[in-house]
Amino acid sequence: MKVVKFGGSSLASGEQLEKVYGIVTSDPERKFVVVSAPGKRSSEDIKVTDLLIACAEKRINGEDLSNELKMLIDRYGSIATELNLPADVIKQIEADFLQVIDGDRSNKERYLDAVKASGEDNNAKLIAAYFQVMGTKATYVNPKDAGLFVSDEPGNAQVLPESYDQLYKLRDIEGIVIFPGFFGFTKDGHIATFSRSGSDITGSILANGIKVNVYENFTDVDAVFSVNPTIVSNPKEIKELTYREMRELSYAGFSVFHDEALIPAFRAGIPVNVRNTNNPSAPGTFIVNDRENSNGPVTGIASDKGFCSIYISKYLMNRELGFGRKLLQILEENEISYEHIPSGIDDITVILRENQMDEEKEANIVARIYGELQADKVEVEHGLSLLMIVGEGMRHNVGTTARASQALAEAGVNIEMINQGSSEVSMMFGIKAVHEKKAVQALYNAFFVGAVTV
Ligand code: ASP
Numbered sequence: 001m002k003v004v005k006f007g008g009s010s011l012a013s014g015e016q017l018e019k020v021y022g023i024v025t026s027d028p029e030r031k032f033v034v035v036s037a038p039g040k041r042s043s044e045d046i047k048v049t050d051l052l053i054a055c056a057e058k059r060i061n062g063e064d065l066s067n068e069l070k071m072l073i074d075r076y077g078s079i080a081t082e083l084n085l086p087a088d089v090i091k092q093i094e095a096d097f098l099q100v101i102d103g104d105r106s107n108k109e110r111y112l113d114a115v116k117a118s119g120e121d122n123n124a125k126l127i128a129a130y131f132q133v134m135g136t137k138a139t140y141v142n143p144k145d146a147g148l149f150v151s152d153e154p155g156n157a158q159v160l161p162e163s164y165d166q167l168y169k170l171r172d173i174e175g176i177v178i179f180p181g182f183f184g185f186t187k188d189g190h191i192a193t194f195s196r197s198g199s200d201i202t203g204s205i206l207a208n209g210i211k212v213n214v215y216e217n218f219t220d221v222d223a224v225f226s227v228n229p230t231i232v233s234n235p236k237e238i239k240e241l242t243y244r245e246m247r248e249l250s251y252a253g254f255s256v257f258h259d260e261a262l263i264p265a266f267r268a269g270i271p272v273n274v275r276n277t278n279n280p281s282a283p284g285t286f287i288v289n290d291r292e293n294s295n296g297p298v299t300g301i302a303s304d305k306g307f308c309s310i311y312i313s314k315y316l317m318n319r320e321l322g323f324g325r326k327l328l329q330i331l332e333e334n335e336i337s338y339e340h341i342p343s344g345i346d347d348i349t350v351i352l353r354e355n356q357m358d359e360e361k362e363a364n365i366v367a368r369i370y371g372e373l374q375a376d377k378v379e380v381e382h383g384l385s386l387l388m389i390v391g392e393g394m395r396h397n398v399g400t401t402a403r404a405s406q407a408l409a410e411a412g413v414n415i416e417m418i419n420q421g422s423s424e425v426s427m428m429f430g431i432k433a434v435h436e437k438k439a440v441q442a443l444y445n446a447f448f449v450g451a452v453t454v
Pocket of ligand 1 (some may be wrong): 007008036037048049050120181182194195197198199200
């Protein structure tokens, strides 16, 4: 049995839904279908979830939302018309939207979550109706009835472990199960959504609970690429990678699959197969526990901007008891979380996401490090990018760092910082953000161009 999840672009129009129907019914193992809300039909289009957020915010502020509401109903209406669905299907969807948007606004975060979740919920109902019209037995299942319980953290809910046993019972439903992604219910019966793009998480939770053989995640690319295709044209596709490799790559900007979605599938050892709705015959990429094929030393290269570093040096830092703890406490008291801490004998660098820092915090942190820790030097550097070279094969290959740093040197990119992850499946370089593109290109050329994969 398989869980199949379709993302927003796979469900953006009636034409896309016809492809989805073809994919699901072509394989009897595809029994559990998790759906997003309709996404963009073109780059100028607006995702349904964004329309819903706009509706909710306008309603909260008492502004006129008739435009957004019309666009929303028209999106579902045009899909229903394209698919010749009975008129009562769209009438019911319209009534559901009006009800949720006019719902209880006493708790704004909860209200917003309920409105956001209605995008996937109504889409699941519409898709179940479509499958039935096509003569396929399909049932819409509500996450509450299925027992998908989550923590009470609106917009960032986490699955509660007892959900898994409940979800196993979905096996008993006859025919195809159509399940809305992106949200669950709190123990008090409130809707709570996962973080954005969270339908991937629902699919993974279902895959774990139902104990399927594969979790197929249908999106709009043929595979996970070894590097960002907007930086390097026609990059190599990855056939197979491990959960750990995927985790490291998505940390630094690979956005094909939600990083939180890996955990449930990983815990149950269920392979994730990323595939293309628009090219279903392509085998896609498998994310697995143990890779059988070698990808060479490097599986993928990722990069992400928006980092800054705090460099601190103090003579004899290595002998000072509690230096690191006190430093991190200063950051904690400024509500800053850190990403990496490469360190030397007399110095330490803390890398953090720049969006957490403002001028006031920076001044406070620097003053406290000088004052309380008596540092010799403190320097904050902004505008950094992190490059990640990721591959399980790095553990057994000598010279990967040398190859990477030589490629960067030849491209004229200065390395501000190097960190070999303790997991030994990744290596990280801090560079100036302005050099990011040429650095990624140089690394790709060094590891992939002309490289043969076994
Ligand atoms: N519709 C939600 C979003 O846009 C969830 C998803 O598509 O996975 O974030």
